[in-house]
Amino acid sequence: MKQLNDFINSLKEIFGSRLKSVFIYGSKSNIPQEELCCDINLMVIAENLNGEDIKKCSSPVQDWMGKGLFKKKNPEPVFIGENEWFNSADVYAMEYADIKGNHRILYGENYIEQIDVKKEDLRTQCERETKNLLMKFRSHYLLYANSVKTMEYSLIPTIKSCMAIFKTILRLKEIEVPKTQNEVISSIHQICAIDENLFKKLLCQKEKHCHMTKSEIYTTADKIVSELTKLLDYVNNM
Numbered sequence: 165m166k167q168l169n170d171f172i173n174s175l176k177e178i179f180g181s182r183l184k185s186v187f188i189y190g191s192k193s194n195i196p197q198e199e200l201c202c203d204i205n206l207m208v209i210a211e212n213l214n215g216e217d218i219k220k221c222s223s224p225v226q227d228w229m230g231k232g233l234f235k236k237k238n239p240e241p242v243f244i245g246e247n248e249w250f251n252s253a254d255v256y257a258m259e260y261a262d263i264k265g266n267h268r269i270l271y272g273e274n275y276i277e278q279i280d281v282k283k284e285d286l287r288t289q290c291e292r293e294t295k296n297l298l299m300k301f302r303s304h305y306l307l308y309a310n311s312v313k314t315m316e317y318s319l320i321p322t323i324k325s326c327m328a329i330f331k332t333i334l335r336l337k338e339i340e341v342p343k344t345q346n347e348v349i350s351s352i353h354q355i356c357a358i359d360e361n362l363f364k365k366l367l368c369q370k371e372k373h374c375h376m377t378k379s380e381i382y383t384t385a386d387k388i389v390s391e392l393t394k395l396l397d398y399v400n401n402m
Contacts, residue, residue, distance in 0.1 A: 165200045167228065172271050174224035175208060182211040184246050185272035193268040194343075202230075206241040207263070209275055213245040249275060257285035258293065258332050265331075265341060283336065290332045291399050297325045298392040305385055312378050315385055319376075322388060323366040329395065336402060356398040362387050 175183050187193075190205040206228075210217065221243065230237035244252075253260045261281045269276075301322055308314040330352045331341050337355060342348050345367055353360035362384065368374035376384060 165197060168197070168200065168204070168270070171206075171224055171228045175221070176271075178217065178220045178224075179210050183208075183272060184211055185209040185275045186270045187276065188268045188270060189263045190266055193266045197268075202237055204238050206238070206270075208241055208243045209246055209249050209272070210243065211246045213243060213248075218243065246275075250279070253279050253281055254285045255289075257281050257289045258328060261286055261335055262328065262331060265335075286332060287336055287399075287402055290329060290336065290402075291396075293325065293332075294329055294392070294396045294399050297322070297329070298389075298396055301385075301388060301392060305389065312381055316376065316381050319366055319381070319384065319388075320370045323363065323370050326363060326366075326392075326395075329399075333399065333402075356395065358395060359387060359391050362391060 172186055175186060186206065186208050188200075188204055189207055192200060192204050225241060228238055229240060260279055264276055264279065264281065267276055301318070304318050305315070308318070327345055327348060330348050333356070334341050334348070334351055339351060339355070342351055346364055349358075349360055349363045349367065352358055352363075365374065365376075365384070366388075369376060
């Protein structure tokens, strides 16, 4: 993929020997490099990352994200300092666990295999994220219950957060995380009896394969409150 190679070459020019590692994380990490086209999550680790570095990287990042000459769009890359990377596994345990499960090194050292995600940190963040999700969704419902369109839009970030929580629960139970999201939902249903159909319907909505009516949106919102409460009780008792 020319865009990817061009972006990495730009980083090499900017950082020189201070560029320590560049890797793909997430679902696209399992796709052969020649088949990668867009929507690629990248992490960039550099030694002594500073403000001047960020300024110099701005133009290549804009191009990489599709705001310049490139036609394909990608999420904003994550830039992190070398020391910061090694000191953040306790705070971002869920994210680090997910990266360890899905990644591909494109350049430099494999800093991922050197990370140890502690189970206690993983469970603490999982509880915090579940509580935050429930509180945010209840607040959103409270404020925007009279706006069908706003409620519909709120369903997509909810299922995204739920999928991260589901995968974390499976890791805490030492169950292998399935490759597909539908399989993840089925696996979680087996261990904590969540409403499998509800979350698969939300996933279908996120992937734009389904469309909910007005009444379905509100029925779904009601169920989300109940299911997140159930999920939080399960996480609290792990």
